[in-house]
Amino acid sequence: MEALNAFSVSLQAVWNDSGFSAFTAGNGIMILVGLLLLYMAFVKEFEPLLLGPIAFGCILANFPNTGFFGEEMNVMKAINFGITNEIFPPLIFLGIGAMTDFSPLLARPSTLLLGAAAQIGVFVALGGAMLVGFDVHEAAAIGIIGGADGPTSIYLSTKLAPHLLGAIAVAAYSYMSLVPLIQPPIMKLMTTQAEREIVMKELRPVTKFERVVFPIVATIFISLLLPPIAALLGCLMLGNLFRESGVTDRLSDTAQNSLINIVTIFLGTGTGMTMSAEGFLRADTLLIIALGLVAFMGGTAGGLVFGKIMCKVTGGAINPLIGSAGVSAVPMAARVSQLVGMKSKPGNYLLMHAMGPNVAGVIGTAVAAGTMLAMLK
Amino acid sequence: MGHSPVTTNPLIIMMINMTVVFIVLVVLMYLIKLIHIIDPTKVKETPEQPADDEDLPLVPVKSSEAAESPPPVEEGIPPEIIAAISAAVTAYGFAGQVKAVRILNHEGTPWRASARFNTLARK
Numbered sequence: 001m002e003a004l005n006a007f008s009v010s011l012q013a014v015w016n017d018s019g020f021s022a023f024t025a026g027n028g029i030m031i032l033v034g035l036l037l038l039y040m041a042f043v044k045e046f047e048p049l050l051l052g053p054i055a056f057g058c059i060l061a062n063f064p065n066t067g068f069f070g071e072e073m074n075v076m077k078a079i080n081f082g083i084t085n086e087i088f089p090p091l092i093f094l095g096i097g098a099m100t101d102f103s104p105l106l107a108r109p110s111t112l113l114l115g116a117a118a119q120i121g122v123f124v125a126l127g128g129a130m131l132v133g134f135d136v137h138e139a140a141a142i143g144i145i146g147g148a149d150g151p152t153s154i155y156l157s158t159k160l161a162p163h164l165l166g167a168i169a170v171a172a173y174s175y176m177s178l179v180p181l182i183q184p185p186i187m188k189l190m191t192t193q194a195e196r197e198i199v200m201k202e203l204r205p206v207t208k209f210e211r212v213v214f215p216i217v218a219t220i221f222i223s224l225l226l227p228p229i230a231a232l233l234g235c236l237m238l239g240n241l242f243r244e245s246g247v248t249d250r251l252s253d254t255a256q257n258s259l260i261n262i263v264t265i266f267l268g269t270g271t272g273m274t275m276s277a278e279g280f281l282r283a284d285t286l287l288i289i290a291l292g293l294v295a296f297m298g299g300t301a302g303g304l305v306f307g308k309i310m311c312k313v314t315g316g317a318i319n320p321l322i323g324s325a326g327v328s329a330v331p332m333a334a335r336v337s338q339l340v341g342m343k344s345k346p347g348n349y350l351l352m353h354a355m356g357p358n359v360a361g362v363i364g365t366a367v368a369a370g371t372m373l374a375m376l377k
Numbered sequence: 378m379g380h381s382p383v384t385t386n387p388l389i390i391m392m393i394n395m396t397v398v399f400i401v402l403v404v405l406m407y408l409i410k411l412i413h414i415i416d417p418t419k420v421k422e423t424p425e426q427p428a429d430d431e432d433l434p435l436v437p438v439k440s441s442e443a444a445e446s447p448p449p450v451e452e453g454i455p456p457e458i459i460a461a462i463s464a465a466v467t468a469y470g471f472a473g474q475v476k477a478v479r480i481l482n483h484e485g486t487p488w489r490a491s492a493r494f495n496t497l498a499r500k
Contacts, residue, residue: 109409112402119398123391136385203470209418217408225401349468364398371397376382
């Protein structure tokens with residue numbers, strides 16, 4: 001009888017400590033959301049490298065009694081530390097810098113203006129978010145989704161609205177993966193057939209001197225002007241310097257392969273871990289996802305409008321389609337410009353021309369984030 | 378957050394931010410132009426090639442050698458593929474620089490292909 005009693009008490013203890021005893025309907029829904037995101041990542045291949053870890057992190061975050069965020073240090077807490085203390089986004093930028101070729105931008109610097117114009121989506125969404133009741137910090141964090149830059153969105157969210165990080169990250173990466181679906185209708189709607197058929201002049205060759213000096217000069221100028229984003233911009237340019245210097249191949253290789261892959265796993269999983277039921281299952285999440293779409297569409301439209309202006313000013317030398325690449329999403333947005341251009345006129349290669357505004361968009365989004373941090377913090 | 382924002386008017390935030398973004402990127406645009414202007418390496422790059430060609434001694438080409446040299450486009454490669462390769466190379470800024478299109482290593486060893494890639498990489 002005593003043994004039976006002990007067995008029963010033990011069973012009771014195991015049950016009480018198990019996740020099942022504290023499992024809520026919300027946890028169940030979030031695990032389903034995680035499974036849906038996994039399906040989108042691995043079956044539909046929507047940004048699988050990031051959405052995959054985010055989805056799995058979301059599932060992990062909804063197991064009760066795991067103690068992931070308790071007093072004691074553990075791997076999940078360490079990963080979360082890297083996100084909440086803005087360690088991972090700059091490291092991702094280091095890798096992005098090592099993968100980015102600034103030559104198209106250096107060959108035609110005027111495309112920087114397209115990267116600036118596309119940031120209008122950020123502020124359209126910011127206004128929209130404030131109209132529906134978010135405070136200014138939350139609205140700024142939501143608006144940056146329009147920059148289509150995952151690391152910058154995460155960076156700004158952790159500084160201004162950490163409680164919205166999960167929803168903002170999911171919205172940002174989902175829309176980045178949906179660029180080929182979201183942008184073409186807007187591009188066709190806002191440009192004429194004749195504009196889409198414009199063949200742009202070949203880019204001039206860019207010397208190694210220019211490619212090496214640019215990241216150094218840009219870092220000095222932007223970091224002095226906007227210190228809050230010195231870590232982001234500095235890492236982006238350092239990675240690029242590794243690539244362009246020609247004498248740091250090993251560092252460049254590490255930054256654009258091993259390092260970015262490792263940090264992507266941590267960043268994705270850690271972001272997913274912020275998607276607990278109590279934080280994510282709110283009407284706000286749906287609003288954020290809707291506002292993210294508005295931001296994205298606004299950014300695309302802003303870039304196109306400025307592309308049309310540049311087309312007029314230059315007497316038809318600029319194809320306005322490259323304006324939509326001003327929303328970062330490197331290199332997906334540039335590929336979309338290329339595809340739409342090719343459909344309008346076979347043989348019209350816009351890819352390299354669109355890479356200019358595309359990388360300008362990365363800088364523009366970081367600058368927008370830095371300005372908002374300077375204003376709002 | 379415990380911070381007091383400068384303003385909470387979305388219109389003012391938008392105007393200030395867009396102004397700052399444009400100013401920063403316009404300054405960056407001029408910095409890029411300045412870098413191009415002061416670039417000490419840019420002059421050397423363009424006019425050298427024709428001068429070198431002029432200095433080279435003219436060497437008669439034996440007709441037998443010309444006959445033995447492989448055709449610019451290897452047999453079996455469809456013209457559509459040639460057009461696509463040429464267009465892609467042109468799009469990357471190397472117009473008119475496709476000299477020959479051959480299938481690499483279709484009858485050689487991997488060592489031979491590797492040596493060939495290394496030679497091309499050195500060029």
